[in-house]
Amino acid sequence: MRHNTQYTNLPHLDMKEHYQFITFRTKESLDNYLKKLYASNEPKKIKQYKMDQYLDRSPQGAFLYGSLLEKIINYYQSYDQKHFELYAVSIMPNHIHVLLKQLEDMTTITRTLKGGSAHIINVELGRKGKVWSSDYYDKLIRDQEHFDLVYEYIKNNALKAGLEDADKRFYGAYE
Numbered sequence: 001m002r003h004n005t006q007y008t009n010l011p012h013l014d015m016k017e018h019y020q021f022i023t024f025r026t027k028e029s030l031d032n033y034l035k036k037l038y039a040s041n042e043p044k045k046i047k048q049y050k051m052d053q054y055l056d057r058s059p060q061g062a063f064l065y066g067s068l069l070e071k072i073i074n075y076y077q078s079y080d081q082k083h084f085e086l087y088a089v090s091i092m093p094n095h096i097h098v099l100l101k102q103l104e105d106m107t108t109i110t111r112t113l114k115g116g117s118a119h120i121i122n123v124e125l126g127r128k129g130k131v132w133s134s135d136y137y138d139k140l141i142r143d144q145e146h147f148d149l150v151y152e153y154i155k156n157n158a159l160k161a162g163l164e165d166a167d168k169r170f171y172g173a174y175e
Helices: 032-039 044-057 067-078 106-125 144-160
Strands: 019-025 084-091 095-102 137-140 170-172
Touching: 019 044, 019 106, 019 144, 032 044, 044 137, 067 084, 067 106, 067 170, 084 144, 095 106, 095 144, 144 170
Parallel strands: none
Antiparallel strands: 019 095, 019 137, 084 095, 084 170
């Protein structure tokens, strides 16, 4: 009997007291290119890299600007030491990267990150309805080297994308 060893939809890892790299994007950013890439059989790591590269340049669903940046970061900081330990956040125009240590289950954490920020965005922009794509990407941090690599990626994401307000888009516990 032959077993299929290629897994494209692995479950999210939910491990309290472990570090996680989480990325989620606006609902409107999910265009045909991303849908096709999402459905492809490429390894999850390659797929996520291509998605991030595309989202950094795409205007689709890009409305995270101005006072929203500080409000979302402040909101996330208000949950630091409650549901998670917050280490880094990068708010890109159409997606968010977060590096944290889990203190609660991932369902509670993603509900907090996505739900609370969606409320802030809808109030600030006079919108109603769903803000975030229903899925998200998470990657368990393996060791200190991996943690440092992810931290630097998040720290430099807006700079590498050439965003003029890059300094307002990043929060880091070590800055």
